[in-house]
Amino acid sequence: MGVLSFLLLPLVAAAAVNAGQLTVQSPRFTVLSSDGSQLRSEKISLSNISPEPVSLGASDTLKLTFQVTDKEGGDGVQPHQTFLRFYDETTGEEGIQPVKVTPAGKAKFDLNMARPPSSLPPSGEAPLKVSLILGSYVHKPAKVDLFDLVVPASLPAPQHPDEHTFHPLPVISHTFRPEQKVPPRFVSAVSTAAVLAPWVVLLGLWGTVGAGVPRLFSPSIFPFTLSLGVIEALLLWYWVELRLGQILLYGSGAAFLSAVAGKQALASIGAHRLSRK
Secondary structure, three states: OHHHHHHHHHHHHHHHHHEEEEEEEEEEEEOOOOOEEEEEEEEEEOOOOOOOOOOOOOEEEEEEEEEEOOOOOOOOOOOOOOOOOEOOHHHHHHHHEEOOOEEEEEEEEEEEEEOOOOOOOOEEEEEEEEEEEEOOOOEEEEEOOOOOOOOOOOOOOOOOOOHHHHHHHOOOOOOOOOOOOOHHHHHHHHHHHHHHHHHHHHHHHHHHHOOOOOOOOOOOOHEEEEEEEEHHHHHHHHHHHOHHHHHHHHHHHHHHHHHHHHHHEEEEHHHHHHHHO
């Protein structure tokens, strides 16, 4: 198979060299207004492009007719591919629009500026160069320059309702909470002394009453002592972590237990004094 293809290469090359050429016969353009009246109609000269460009209004229609023929035989030919190329030399943008050709080689193309194709480049400073591109398997490809085309200025693109969401947003700046302020050492010392003052008073009174009072850690008084320690621990916990609602809830429970234990401790002390009398 590879040898056969190699042997056929010269034949294919010879056929390409001897392939016929395509030509365009009777090219003509017509410019119509929106009401159908003819504004301009001219035959296109392929040897010398007209210096006056074809100008279209916002509602005008351009009609282009021509016939593709074999240059040698003059018979009509239907190319495999036929395109109109709109090229802007200043911006480099181009648009390709296919053209239907009949088996007899006749073609007709309409360009309505009221509904222009999406392939048409946007209008620029210079007119668009319009050329015809022909492609065929049995003929040499051809490119024919037709005329220059001036189209209306492009309208701005419609604004999408969510268009503002695609714009850059302001930079988000985080505001951090300032560091917690520590009270002065003097205030902390006074607060600590106020918290420990009840213990100092309690121990002082216990030392002045004498040895006849039951010991502070006796079974009847120790629950009251423990409840006071719980209250002090809650105050410390509140300073570190607890919230106001939590300390009120826990503190009310500890105060109730302290009141019950204190009543029991006072009753024990009073009974002990009566027994000594």
